[in-house]
Amino acid sequence: xxxxxxxxxxxxxxxxxxxxxxxxxxxxTKATGNQVVVxxxxxxxxxxxxxxxxxxxxxxxxxxxxxxxxxxxxIVSSTLLAMALKSLGYGAISLSGAQAxxxxxxAYSRARxxxxxxxxxxxxxxKGNIVIVAGFQGITEEMDITTLGRxxxxxxxxxxxxSLGAEVCQLYTDVDGVYTADxxxxxGARPLAEIGYEEMLELASYGARVLHPRAVELGxxxxxxxLVASSFSxxxxxxxxxxxxxxxxxxxxxxAYDLNVAKLTVVGVPDRPGIAAAIFESLxxxxxxxxxxxxxxxxxxxxxxxxxxxxxxxRRAMGVVKPIADSIGARQCVSDAKLGKxxxxxxxxxNTPGYAARMFSALSEKGINIQLITTSEIRITCIISxxxxxxxxxxxxxxxxxxxxx
Ligand code: ADP
Ligand code: ASP
Ligand code: MG
Numbered sequence: 001x002x003x004x005x006x007x008x009x010x011x012x013x014x015x016x017x018x019x020x021x022x023x024x025x026x027x028x029t030k031a032t033g034n035q036v037v038v039x040x041x042x043x044x045x046x047x048x049x050x051x052x053x054x055x056x057x058x059x060x061x062x063x064x065x066x067x068x069x070x071x072x073x074x075i076v077s078s079t080l081l082a083m084a085l086k087s088l089g090y091g092a093i094s095l096s097g098a099q100a101x102x103x104x105x106x107a108y109s110r111a112r113x114x115x116x117x118x119x120x121x122x123x124x125x126x127k128g129n130i131v132i133v134a135g136f137q138g139i140t141e142e143m144d145i146t147t148l149g150r151x152x153x154x155x156x157x158x159x160x161x162x163s164l165g166a167e168v169c170q171l172y173t174d175v176d177g178v179y180t181a182d183x184x185x186x187x188g189a190r191p192l193a194e195i196g197y198e199e200m201l202e203l204a205s206y207g208a209r210v211l212h213p214r215a216v217e218l219g220x221x222x223x224x225x226x227l228v229a230s231s232f233s234x235x236x237x238x239x240x241x242x243x244x245x246x247x248x249x250x251x252x253x254x255x256a257y258d259l260n261v262a263k264l265t266v267v268g269v270p271d272r273p274g275i276a277a278a279i280f281e282s283l284x285x286x287x288x289x290x291x292x293x294x295x296x297x298x299x300x301x302x303x304x305x306x307x308x309x310x311x312x313x314x315r316r317a318m319g320v321v322k323p324i325a326d327s328i329g330a331r332q333c334v335s336d337a338k339l340g341k342x343x344x345x346x347x348x349x350x351n352t353p354g355y356a357a358r359m360f361s362a363l364s365e366k367g368i369n370i371q372l373i374t375t376s377e378i379r380i381t382c383i384i385s386x387x388x389x390x391x392x393x394x395x396x397x398x399x400x401x402x403x404x405x406x
Pocket of ligand 1: 008009010011012041151172173174175177178179180181182183184207208209210211254
């Protein structure tokens with residue numbers, strides 16, 4: 001008897017009909033003699049709707065209250081799924097994140113899981129129940145409800161799989177797996193049979209929302225293979241695991257894009273020690289994540305400092321940086337919120353020349369201007385105009401021949 005952890009995303013449980021269909025899939029897994037733990041997201045666009053509602057009653061909703069509000073979305077779907085399973089004749093129980101022992105820090109809206117005390121889940125499995133856990137939420141030591149960040153149900157699933165010692169964590173979504181690019185944007189995109197944790201982490205971190213980056217990190221840390229597959233078909237899906245050979249493919253694996261990018265430049269910064277530290281320490285204390293950072297070569301002791309943040313953080317970042325810029329005698333702070341990020345990813349490009357040149361020339365042939373460039377060993381990212389991002393994804397998919405199977 002195997003222990004199987006499955007997660008169903010919001011689009012898989014968008015209405016009563018789909019909840020009943022997911023219940024039948026879960027029942028089939030249980031019927032073959034497995035123990036089953038299911039993590040579920042909120043139905044359809046529930047989380048977006050709850051956020052909209054909060055902003056209708058308050059300009060800056062309390063982060064504590066917002067997390068409690070958002071956690072209700074997953075409570076609704078988990079209870080309905082348990083009811084649907086019971087009516088099929090299966091023993092099932094829904095548990096909130098707190099009841100399932102998901103303990104987190106107190107960073108509302110982006111809480112990190114500190115530990116999973118899975119005794120209750122194990123107890124219910126021993127009784128023969130299918131356990132349905134509300135994803136995306138946890139509880140602090142002070143018994144306050146938290147959420148893990150958008151898309152966080154994936155992370156709940158992998159954390160529970162690790163804590164229960166499951167052999168695999170199956171994430172069911174609305175596409176047939178991880179593709180060479182977002183299949184809703186690139187008609188020729190192909191599903192990948194497998195991908196390594198390292199590539200998947202870059203892909204998820206640089207915009208492919210098919211998987212929450214922290215779920216991939218946990219999978220790698222606890223060596224849990226993750227299967228991404230469709231809840232609407234029986235296609236095999238994509239297996240994310242550690243055994244993928246780094247050098248088999250001398251090619252780009254996938255393209256990611258992210259439209260949530262804003263750029264901030266401090267112009268005319270005196271070039272002396274301590275200034276970057278002052279700016280970035282203050283941003284860190286305000287809980288603002290900074291991505292790309294570029295400092296120009298200094299001319300006559302004056303330089304420009306440019307960095308990117310999420311669009312939603314731009315106003316706060318400006319509020320933090322402007323007073324520092326004024327106090328050090330910088331000339332001005334300017335920002336651009338109409339940007340996007342486009343990345344090519346693949347372990348095959350490690351130590352292999354030519355990928356960057358091919359990327360830049362494919363973009364330039366279409367007149368797409370590159371504003372900033374960053375790289376890791378297995379990724380090249382260009383910051384470009386937001387309006388050009390979708391075209392750029394299709395151009396690069398073609399330039400790297402990703403529609404052609406290996
Ligand atoms: P769920 O509600 O199941 O968690 P999400 O909407 O969070 O589903 O993630 C699935 C979506 O991710 C797909 O519908 C697809 O548009 C998008 N996506 C972006 N990049 C990729 C990719 N490389 N492969 C597959 N899907 C991708
Ligand atoms: N419901 C949450 C969201 O929409 C969490 C998730 O779906 O994983 O972000
Ligand atoms: Mg998701």
